[in-house]
Amino acid sequence: MDDVDDRATTPLHFAMFVERFGQFTVDVAAAAHNTKCEKYYDRETDGLRQSWADELVxxxxxxxxxxxxxxxAWAEYERARGIVMLLPANRTEQKWWQKHVEPHRDRPGSGLRVEFLPGRMRFIRAGHLDVKPNERPPFGCCLLIWSPTP
Incomplete structure (x- = not known):
């Protein structure tokens, strides 16, 4: 699945996210060649098995x-400084979205808000240093943003 899964956020987009949310302290789903943070978890270190406590993720x-x-993210968000997750915006009909996102998003006290991003982001494919022509995915993206509840 590396053709689908090993796509890096461009430096331009990531810089915009840092400007909005602050300097991220850990990239929890990365590889050495595409990480956006000095601290990162790759397949071997498995970000799903690590604590995200006290991190801006x-x-x-x-x-x-x-x-x-x-x-x-739901398990970690109250201990994290914040979690920002970039996802395809064309999955809202899927069970995981309907069960874990839709009932909670943008509701007072839920800790989760969703932002649908304009246009279609481009991603850097594995083995490349930049985006090549016509490499725009056929879907828009959204951010799932978890903030610790006071």
């Missing part, structure tokens, strides 16, 4: 298996 998870990452 960046997560661009494998799009082939999103649900475990959403569940992990």
């Amino acid at each position: 960046w997560c661009n998870p494998p799009f082939s298996a999103i649900e475990p990452w959403v569940l992990k």
Whole structure:
């Protein structure tokens, strides 16, 4: 699934996210060649098995298996400084979205809000340093943003 899963957020987009949310302290679903933070978890260190406590978390998870990452964010968000997860916006009909996102998003006290991003983001494919022409995915993206509740 690396063709789908090993796609990096561009530096331009990531810089915009840092400007909005602050300097992320850990990239929990990364590889050495595409991490956005000095501290990161790759397949071997498995961000799903690590604590996200006291971290400002960046997560661009494998799009082939999103649900475990959403569940992990729910388990960690009250101990984390914040979690920002980049997801495809065309999955809202899927069970994991309907069960773990839709009933909670943008509700007072839930800790989760969702932002649908304009246009279609481009991603950097594995083995490349930049985005190549016509490499825009056929879907828009959204951010799931968990903030600790006071």
